[in-house]
Amino acid sequence: MTVNRIALVDVNNFYVSCERVFDPKLEGRPVVVLSNNDGCVVARSAEAKALGIATGAPWFQLQAQAKAWGLVARSSNYELYGDLSAKVMEVVGRFGTWQEVYSIDESFIGLMGDSAQLHATGAEVRAAVMRHVGVPVCVGVAATKTLAKFANRIAKQNPALAGVCALDAMPEGHVARIQERVPASGLWGVGGKTSSKLKMMGIESIADLKAADPAMIRKKFSVVLQRTVMELNGTECIPHTEEHVDKQQIMFSRSFSTPVTTVAGMEEVMAIYAQRGAARLNQEGLRASTMTVTAGTSRFAGGEGSFPAVTSRFMTPTQDPIVLIRAAVAAIGQSAVPGAAYLRAGVMFNGLEPASGTGMLDVFGPAAEQADVGDVLGEVRNKFGSMAIGIGVGGLAQAPAWSMKREHSSPRYTTEWKELPVVRA
DNA sequence: TCTGGGGTCCTAGGACCC
């Protein structure tokens, strides 16, 4: 019987797999990829998982044993991951009647066929991605997104399935038995808070949640969890969003390698961060009507800490770096506590709209004739690199002392001429 | 010494309106 189904394709240990494409020596070894600042683990190879290394484990705690374990660490290389992601998505998209790119390493696609065909297509997707990009993927196929996620997890955890699980192709009763065994807390959309509340009501397994009354769930929780229940029962509730949806929010946020303890120091940080944020707005062709400036001391130090957050509103939405820098510096100047040891800061833009669009002011004449500062900076950066030009301290050739630490970087193999891999034959 | 960054959606509650 031919049916319409949804496949979730995702790359195993994506960041680690990307590192391995260009450095095959990492194959078979425990590998972790670290967050910005080499702070903590964000991705682990199967071998690293087997060593008991958790996601979020601080690198400084692992470092001592790293050598004995033969553990390899890489700083995150988002330029490489982003580029390989685009290649994976292109290959995966060839197999679907529609495609939704859900995250850097996951994509939903539409499939049609009988159970044998669905399974076979899953295996083809896997082989194609391996051949064209060189990273391993798992495929879960089911009637709804929630079930496809669930199927994908079964594919991952059961080596006998060779990376593909189509629920329609599973033996009779098998899926139900798994759902009785597996806790609901592993489901897509069921986090820690929800699952402990469910537990108190006696709902522990996926099967329990599937059998729960949707109306009751909606009342006690929310429409979100109600949708999960319906999706477990095969009713599609989560729409596909094929076309690119407009961003609602843009952030630039980083922690520092060393604390900043003076207000003047934080003003310098914000001058640079506002500028990086402005560059992102410009890249996306957007302008913002509000900007929120945040900063924070360590969450792990005792005491109160200091977590300023100041929102500025702009009469006319803007992406002008000069306006944004001025507002950000003023905001942090008024809210930072002198002497507090700040470890991170960020800027967040909301109320976004297209920069070139039909803003109201345009109606009244050709006011936007003169070149935009953001556009000029953007052009220079495109041509000469992201650090080629900046305003004020943001233009310093030498990075400030608190800048990000990246001591285990791999090259940007696919996006930077100077860092292309060299092959000797 | 050292513990990520970037998002989405939903809900509750306040301000304001008639």
Added chain:
DNA sequence: TCTGGGGTCCTAGGACCC
């Protein structure tokens, strides 16, 4: 003691995701 009934819009905060 009690104190309209709708409605909209906005924001902050919670929960979740990768």
